[in-house]
Amino acid sequence: MNGAAARMPEASAITVPVPLGDRAYDIHVGRGLLGEAGRRIAALGARAAAIVTDENVGPLYAAALAASLEQNGLRTATIALPPGEATKSYASLERVCDAVLAAKIERGDLVVALGGGVVGDLAGFAAAVVRRGVRFVQIPTTLLSQVDSSVGGKTGINSRHGKNLVGAFHQPSLVLADTGLLDSLPLREMRAGYAEVVKYGLIDDPAFFDWCEKNWRGVFAGGPERDEAVAQSCRSKAAVVVRDEREDGDRALLNLGHTFGHALERITRYDSARLVHGEGVAIGLAQAFRFSAALGLCDEADARRVEAHLAAVGLPTRLSQVPGGYGTVDDILEAMAQDKKVKGGALTFILVRGIGQSFIARDVPVDRVRAFLQDEIT
Ligand code: NAD
Ligand code: MG
16 A cells, blocks of 8 residues: 555455566456456556457456546457357457457557456467567456466467467466456356366465365355465466476476366367366366375375365266266377377376375376276276
């Protein structure tokens, strides 16, 4: 707070800094931040902002954002795209870039992503390439995007060759995570994002996993626990990103639960009616713990505890919970091989020695994975 008397009551926010040198930025987390987004964004010194959103989020929140920006002297234009993963495409990229140019966004101006990870990844990539790069602000509106995709600067679209294969590292200039916006998020999306929250505890923060077990109801109900969970997740992700911005090293730990999870997403053909990413991650987290226990690395009690917590919030933890089936052991192995480089019959995996004790294992024999999956099925 500075000395000047505030004209309006300000939403209280938790600030998480992301100290990346000349690309440093802040993440603000709190209920009600959208209403004062204009003031915080105007402080970046732009004259105009192109708001990119989707057709679910736009009708709920875009007008309030535009009004707040305009009250603070910014010219705005809004582009709304159809919701869903298919929007992360070359065709949408063209639409967004042209809309940004039509809005006369100059080098000093801003693209503002208002939506979930789909909007954030697409708008961030458009910002990275329009005029060889303009600044952008993330206003994530799903739990997943507030705790994961809006932080770290990975942007991009999908190609026929696979997900997220065309993109750029482009850090946002500011992230505003208004936790009140999650009140309108469908429960299934809320749970999916929560799998990524739990993941941070499982990677290297056992105290946070304990906290999650005690406080998850408040996170879902929208109490102060929600702000704390989002902020703590952002601190965890920011710490990893600061150590390894471009994923040359231990940023890979963020993939805990994702080797199995991605394979299940592939097997269910990215059909969100069957499995959304966070559900795949939840099963994958439970499997990473059971696999680590089967390898004798981790206590079975830890694997049971992780599974019990995910199940308590309503997330799936077992292959048998994949709607429409998961195929055979070979189908899963083949889907995993597409994701990970198999070198000499070995896979790279994120394994655990316990809750909060993950590590990168580079030489996991495929035969051990096969035997584990066989056990999972029978
Ligand atoms: P999403 O953007 O598709 O949003 C999920 C659904 O919720 C959509 O239908 C959306 O319209 C709706 N929605 C969003 N906010 C809402 C709100 N407040 N109220 C009501 N409905 C709302 O999905 P997501 O899970 O946020 O993001 C998934 C994407 O994120 C994937 O494309 C994934 O590749 C990407 N991702 C990127 C990173 C990264 O580091 N860049 C990390 C993880 C995931
Ligand atoms: Mg993920």
